[in-house]
């Protein structure tokens with residue numbers, strides 16, 4: 001599974017990091033989320049996708 005965050009759409013709310021810290025973390029500036037482990041099979045990835053208010057997370 002590949003997870004992608006649309007940088008332009010991400011508003012840095014940290015919901016994905018709180019929901020699924022195995023897969024997501026904040027960048028060095030703390031204003032955007034980045035994918036920490038793109039091939040994770042963590043169940044919480046789907047929860048993070050649902051939790052993202054910007055619909056910035058996709059997986060394939």
Ligand code: SF4
Pocket residue numbers: 005009010011012013014015016017032033051052053054055056057
């Ligand atoms: S939940 Fe969405 S908008 Fe919020 S930090 Fe994560 S990717 Fe960005």
